[in-house]
Amino acid sequence: xxxxxxxxxxxxxxxxxxxxxxxxxxxxxxxxxxxxxxxxxxxxxxxxxxxxxxxxxxxxxxxxxxxxxxxxxxxxxxxxxxxxxxxxxxxxx
Numbered sequence: 001x002x003x004x005x006x007x008x009x010x011x012x013x014x015x016x017x018x019x020x021x022x023x024x025x026x027x028x029x030x031x032x033x034x035x036x037x038x039x040x041x042x043x044x045x046x047x048x049x050x051x052x053x054x055x056x057x058x059x060x061x062x063x064x065x066x067x068x069x070x071x072x073x074x075x076x077x078x079x080x081x082x083x084x085x086x087x088x089x090x091x092x093x
Contacts, residue, residue, distance in 0.1 A: 017064030025056015
C-alpha cells in the first residue's frame, strides 16, 4: 500500500467547504419547512426551500474562511497522511 499526503490550498478548501454547506442546507430545507409550517404558517415553505440552501452556502463560505487557518496549521504540524491507493484515472475491471 502506498502512503500519500493530501493538502488542499485555500481555494480548494473553500470550494469544498461551500459544497458541503450547500448540500447541508439543501438536505435540511425540507425538514425546516415541515417542522416550522405549523408555527409560522404555510407561507414559510417556499421561503424555507429557497433560503435554507443559500444560508448553507453562506455558512460554508464563512466556515471555510474561519477554518482554513486551523486546517493549514494542522496539516503543517500534524499532517494528514493516508495509506491506500490513489487513482487519477478510472480503472477497468
